[in-house]
Each structure stands twice: as structure tokens, then as C-alpha cells.
Amino acid sequence: xxxxxxxxxxxxxxxxxxxxxxxxxxxxxxxxxxxxxxxxxxxxxxxxxxxxxxxxxxxxxxxxxxxxxxxxxxxxxxxxxxxxxxxxxxxxxxxxxxxxxxxxxxxxxxxxxxxxxxxxxxxxxxxxxxxxxxxxxxxxxxxxxxxxxxxxxxxxxxxxxxxxxxxxxxxxxxxxxxxxxxxxxxxxxxxxxxxxxxxxxxxxxxxxxxxxxxxxxxxxxxxxxxxxxxxxxxxxxxxxxxxxxxxxxxxxxxxxxxxxxxxxxxxxxxxxxxxxxxx
Amino acid sequence: xxxxxxxxxxxxxxxxxxxxxxxxxxxxxxxxxxxxxxxxxxxxxxxxxxxxxxxxxxxxxxxxxxxxxxxxxxxxxxxxxxxxxxxxxxxxxxxxxxxxxxxxxxxxxxxxxxxxxxxxxxxxxxxxxxxxxxxxxxxxxxxxxxxxxxxxxxxxxxxxxxxxxxxxxxxxxxxxxxxxxxxxxxxxxxxxxxxxxxxxxxxxxxxxxxxxxxxxxxxxxxxxxxxxxxxxxxxxxxxxxxxxxxxxxxxxxxxxxxxxxxxxxxxxxxxxxxxxxxxxxxxxxxxxxxxxxxxxxxxxxxxxxxxxxxxxxxxxxxxxxxxxxxxxxxxxx
Ligand SMILES: Nc1ncnc2c1ncn2[C@@H]1O[C@H](COP(=O)(O)OP(=O)(O)O)[C@@H](O)[C@H]1O
Ligand SMILES: [Mg+2]
Numbered sequence: 001x002x003x004x005x006x007x008x009x010x011x012x013x014x015x016x017x018x019x020x021x022x023x024x025x026x027x028x029x030x031x032x033x034x035x036x037x038x039x040x041x042x043x044x045x046x047x048x049x050x051x052x053x054x055x056x057x058x059x060x061x062x063x064x065x066x067x068x069x070x071x072x073x074x075x076x077x078x079x080x081x082x083x084x085x086x087x088x089x090x091x092x093x094x095x096x097x098x099x100x101x102x103x104x105x106x107x108x109x110x111x112x113x114x115x116x117x118x119x120x121x122x123x124x125x126x127x128x129x130x131x132x133x134x135x136x137x138x139x140x141x142x143x144x145x146x147x148x149x150x151x152x153x154x155x156x157x158x159x160x161x162x163x164x165x166x167x168x169x170x171x172x173x174x175x176x177x178x179x180x181x182x183x184x185x186x187x188x189x190x191x192x193x194x195x196x197x198x199x200x201x202x203x204x205x206x207x208x209x210x211x212x213x214x215x216x217x218x219x220x221x222x223x224x225x226x227x228x229x230x231x232x233x234x235x236x237x238x239x240x241x242x243x244x245x246x247x248x249x250x251x252x253x254x255x256x257x258x259x260x261x262x263x264x265x266x267x268x269x270x271x272x273x274x275x276x277x278x279x
Numbered sequence: 280x281x282x283x284x285x286x287x288x289x290x291x292x293x294x295x296x297x298x299x300x301x302x303x304x305x306x307x308x309x310x311x312x313x314x315x316x317x318x319x320x321x322x323x324x325x326x327x328x329x330x331x332x333x334x335x336x337x338x339x340x341x342x343x344x345x346x347x348x349x350x351x352x353x354x355x356x357x358x359x360x361x362x363x364x365x366x367x368x369x370x371x372x373x374x375x376x377x378x379x380x381x382x383x384x385x386x387x388x389x390x391x392x393x394x395x396x397x398x399x400x401x402x403x404x405x406x407x408x409x410x411x412x413x414x415x416x417x418x419x420x421x422x423x424x425x426x427x428x429x430x431x432x433x434x435x436x437x438x439x440x441x442x443x444x445x446x447x448x449x450x451x452x453x454x455x456x457x458x459x460x461x462x463x464x465x466x467x468x469x470x471x472x473x474x475x476x477x478x479x480x481x482x483x484x485x486x487x488x489x490x491x492x493x494x495x496x497x498x499x500x501x502x503x504x505x506x507x508x509x510x511x512x513x514x515x516x517x518x519x520x521x522x523x524x525x526x527x528x529x530x531x532x533x534x535x536x537x538x539x540x541x542x543x544x545x546x547x548x549x550x551x552x553x554x555x556x557x558x559x560x561x562x563x564x565x566x567x568x569x570x571x572x573x574x575x576x577x578x579x580x581x582x583x584x585x586x587x588x589x590x591x592x593x594x595x596x597x598x599x600x601x602x603x604x605x606x607x608x609x610x611x612x
Contacts, residue, residue: 165375165376166370166371166372166373166375166376166377167375167376167377167378167386169331169336169368169370170368170370170376170377170436170439171378171389171393172336173334173335173336173363173366173367173368174363174364174367174389174390174393174394174439174440174443175360175363175364175390175393175394175443176389176393180393184378185378188378188380189378189379189380
């Protein structure tokens with residue numbers, strides 16, 4: 001059974017990696033791949049259907065949709081990776097401290113985590129951006145405000161089992177300080193299983209960013225972010241659906257690739273780690 | 280050299296609903312320089328907890344630990360850090376004793392780096408020296424822990440503590456997870472190293488045979504207390520506590536040459552998780568075949584059945600004496 005899962009996992013891993021590699025290439029080489037300037041408004045060419053000159057057609061301002069989707073990779077992917085990295089590092093640090101020291105500090109951190117976990121994710125993000133005003137910084141802030149909590153919880157569990165192992169006691173007896181032990185022994189061993197969780201969260205975060213931008217609370221309109229593009233195109237949904245289909249497909253495909261990668265990683269991961277991660 | 284005076288450990292869990300269990304309930308012993316004390320008892324009696332308190336991985340709830348006359352339990356952190364390298368521990372499970380992401384060379388270099396003993400190129404020389412001291416090949420340095428066997432890992436663990444030239448090593452069942460053939464090799468190595476480097480040793484084991492071979496003195500522990508303590512010869516020659524006798528019974532081998540079969544003292548079996556706080560008196564009463572009224576009422580004081588031998592039992596005088604026969608095995612008459 002496990003062997004079967006590993007084989008399946010390897011296929012998903014490969015497919016996911018290739019797709020993500022493709023997206024990364026689009027983001028890095030966007031200026032060379034995109035045939036037009038994504039912000040170049042040409043009123044006489046508005047709402048052209050997909051064709052020879054414009055692969056995915058043009059939008060309501062006559063901008064080339066293909067070029068906008070290609071540049072959009074930079075925003076959606078990059079922002080999602082930034083948000084997930086911050087959450088992962090924050091959660092790993094705080095969770096390690098809670099798990100390693102235990103006692104009152106652990107109790108305090110875990111109570112905060114429990115309270116924050118009771119909030120519905122997207123609604124709190126809406127409130128934060130609503131109060132602070134829509135901007136990229138506030139979007140990141142809103143997604144980090146709750147995002148670190150899950151990683152903290154899982155890290156703490158991992159750390160609790162790691163710290164019982166002999167090499168932690170040995171390092172202490174050999175003269176290692178608490179900070180040294182956390183940085184050199186605990187975190188490097190808790191990190192790999194967390195990576196699975198993080199990969200699965202990237203797709204989730206891509207969706208959240210697109211959703212908030214669609215609502216006008218994230219990346220703002222002229223920027224070629226996929227959610228913002230959907231928002232701009234929604235008035236043409238019945239007359240010129242191609243304006244929405246392309247960014248929509250881009251979102252779907254990127255979410256799919258990170259899910260494939262994450263689930264592939266999970267399947268090749270050893271069963272014990274899976275149990276801890278509860279994935 | 281090492282003196283432990285009435286140490287206790289109470290584990291508490293939960294902040295709001297506190298539950299506590301007293302795992303170590305007043306343990307005292309002393310070990311002389313260069314000697315080995317065998318700390319023996321069944322699993323769960325608190326041996327590891329005592330060992331970890333000695334190396335200061337666990338804070339004792341009460342009691343004192345003296346190392347060369349210095350009280351470790353009341354030392355300020357800076358002075359403790361200075362003493363720490365001198366007191367080392369080897370753990371029961373060699374598979375967990377090393378960071379799985381580090382090569383053996385990194386793990387062996389760790390004590391040098393942490394204590395800034397030597398640096399750079401010299402670390403490599405010292406690591407090479409160490410790996411040969413414990414009978415391994417330099418090639419093992421480039422492997423990861425999972426690529427070595429349990430016996431090899433336990434050798435590396437020995438090498439790692441030797442790096443700091445410790446004066447005291449707590450060996451917590453260092454061979455109990457190894458194959459019998461490998462056990463002997465690792466124990467022989469430990470003895471050899473002790474002769475060479477002159478460290479003092481607290482040897483923890485649940486196996487009396489192993490402890491006998493390793494130790495100058497033996498302390499028998501039962502449910503967080505030492506019930507009998509003395510020279511290895513006197514513990515084996517004339518065990519006084521019913522629990523020690525039962526443990527010895529468990530290692531008895533019938534000897535046909537002696538013309539009779541040994542009668543092995545049997546224990547009444549109970550779960551070791553019995554609530555001790557409710558029961559007064561001797562902690563062994565519920566399993567003891569000789570328990571009487573006094574054993575249920577009063578905790579037995581430490582008696583001295585022979586010079587340099589201590590036992591905590593009300594009735595040791597009433598028990599039938601034990602004869603040691605020529606082969607060194609013990610006979611309960
Ligand atoms: N950190 C801890 N918290 C609570 N109970 C513990 C802890 N460590 C050990 N114990 C308990 O203390 C008892 C003695 O454990 P230990 O010292 O490991 O025994 P031994 O080494 O003799 O097998 C066991 O019942 C164990 O469950
Ligand atoms: Mg133990």
C-alpha cells in the first residue's frame with residue numbers, strides 16, 4: 001500500500017514540479033515571453049477575441065491578455081510564496097519555542113493560537129484590509145495575521161517529539177545553549193515535514209490573494225494580478241467571456257500544480273511524519 | 280567524588296488541573312573516584328530520571344548532588360557551564376543519540392566546537408583520534424547515523440563524550456537495545472576506556488548480570504527508592520532485600536552439578552502504576568512474599584546487615600540466608 005502511494009506520489013511530484021517550473025520561468029522571463037507591454041492601452045483594439053496577433057485576445061482597454069497573464073505570474077506566485085514563507089518561518093520559530101520550553105510560555109502561545117484558530121480565515125483578512133485600506137503590504141499582513149497559527153501548532157507537535165530524542169539531551173550535556181539547540185538541532189529537523197504543509201498552503205494562498213484582489217481589497221486594478229484581472233473582466237462575462245477565462249485558467253492551473261507537488265511530497269514522505277502533520 | 284543526597288523528582292502536568300507523580304522518592308548514594316556504581320531496577324522505577332538529574336538535564340525537586348564537593352544543584356549558570364563538560368551521559372537508544380541530518384564527523388566535532396577546545400584543522404585530527412579510540416574506521420565519519428549499526432553508534436556516542444575528557448559518565452542502559460554479542464563488545468570497550476581514562480561511572484541497567492560485570496558497587500532501585508546498596512560481592516553473596524533476591528532469582532541458572540534445583544523466589548505480580556501516595560509503609564509490600572503487618576504500617580528504615588551494606592527492609596533478619604555456591608550462582612534455601 002505504502003509502495004503504491006510512493007509510486008503515485010512520485011508521478012504527482014514530477015507533474016507538479018514541471019508545471020511550477022513552467023510558472024517560475026514565466027515569472028522570471030516575463031519581459032521576453034510577453035509579446036506586448038501588459039499596460040499598453042489601445043482603445044481601437046479593445047475586446048478582440050483570441051487570434052493570430054493576440055493569443056488570448058484583448059481586454060476592455062485593448063491590453064493584450066496573454067502578456068497580462070504572463071506578468072500576472074509575478075504577482076500571484078511571488079506574493080503567495082512570500083506569504084507562505086513568512087508564515088512558515090514565524091510558525092516554526094514560535095512553535096519551536098513553545099514546544100521546547102513548555103510550561104507557561106507554551107500555555108500562553110497555545111491559548112493565543114486556539115483563539116486565532118476560531119476565526120474564519122478569509123473574514124478576518126477582509127476586516128484587516130477593510131480597516132487598514134487596500135494595499136499589497138496590508139494584503140500580506142492580513143494573510144500572515146492568521147497564517148502563522150497552523151504552522152505554530154504543527155511545529156510544536158514536531159518539536160515535542162524531537163526534543164525527547166537523545167541528541168537533544170546530548171547536545172545540552174555537551175554544553176549547547178537553548179538557542180543553539182533550537183537553531184541547530186530542533187528547527188532543521190522540524191523543517192522538512194513542514195515543507196509539505198507549506199506547499200499545500202501555497203495553492204490556498206494563491207486563491208486567497210486572487211479572491212481579495214477580485215473584491216478590490218488586494219492588488220489594485222491596473223496591475224495585472226489574476227484576481228484583479230477577473231474583477232476587471234466581470235462586466236464582460238456574458239458578452240466577451242475570453243477576458244475572464246484566461247486569468248481564471250491561470251489561477252486554476254497554478255493551484256493544481258502546487259496541490260500536485262504537495263500531495264506528491266506527502267505520499268513519498270514516511271508514514272510517521274504524515275501522522276504528525278495530519279495531512 | 281559523586282554524592283547524591285536524598286534527591287526527589289516530582290513530574291507535574293497541566294497548568295490548571297495539576298497532576299503530579301513522584302518518580303524518584305529520595306535517592307542517596309556515593310561513588311568514589313574511578314569506580315563504577317551499578318544502578319539496577321526494573322523498567323519504570325526511575326533510573327533514567329536519576330541519571331538525567333545527575334547530568335543536569337532534569338532539575339531535581341529536592342535533594343543535593345555533589346560533584347567533587349561542589350553542589351551542582353545550587354550552582355549559578357556560569358559555573359555550571361564550566362563544570363558541564365566533566366559530567367556526561369550515554370543514552371539507551373543509540374538511534375536517537377545523533378542528529379539524523381548530521382554526518383558522524385559533525386556530531387563528533389560538536390563537543391569541540393561548543394566548548395571552543397580546538398578549532399579548524401585540529402578538530403579533524405581530534406575526531407580522527409577519537410574514532411580510532413573506540414575501534415571504528417575513519418571512513419565511518421562520512422556516514423549518516425542511519426548508516427551505522429546500533430553497536431557502532433554506541434561506540435560513536437562513547438567517542439563523543441570522551442572528547443570532553445569527562446570525570447563522570449552516566450551510562451543509561453547503553454547496551455540494552457543491542458544484540459547480545461554486540462553488548463559484550465561495547466561493555467568491554469567501556470571498561471577498557473574507563474581503565475585508560477580513569478573516569479567515574481554510574482552504570483544504569485535492568486540486567487543484574489551486566490551490572491555485576493561492570494560495577495564495583497550495586498544500588499538496587501524499586502519504585503523511585505534504593506532498597507539495597509553495597510559492594511557487588513555482598514549484593515550477590517548475601518542479598519538481603521526480597522526484591523534483590525527476586526531479581527537474582529530471575530538470573531539464576533539451574534546447576535545440575537550441585538545436585539539440586541534452585542528455588543526461585545517468586546513475586547506477586549501487580550501493575551507498577553499502583554498509586555503510591557495512598558499506601559503507607561513499605562513500597563514493596565504488595566509484591567513481597569514476606570510482607571507482614573509492620574510492612575504495611577511503617578516505612579522500613581535503612582539497616583546495616585553487614586559492614587558497607589545497606590538495606591531497606593523490616594524483615595531482612597527473618598529471611599532465610601542465602602548461600603553463594605562455587606560457581607558464583609546464588610541459592611535460596
Ligand atoms: N518527563 C516526564 N513527565 C512525566 N513522567 C515521566 C517523565 N519522565 C519519566 N516519567 C515517568 O517516570 C517513571 C520513571 O521513568 P524512568 O526514569 O525513565 O524509568 P527507568 O529508566 O527506570 O525505566 C516512568 O513511570 C515514567 O513514565
Ligand atoms: Mg530508562
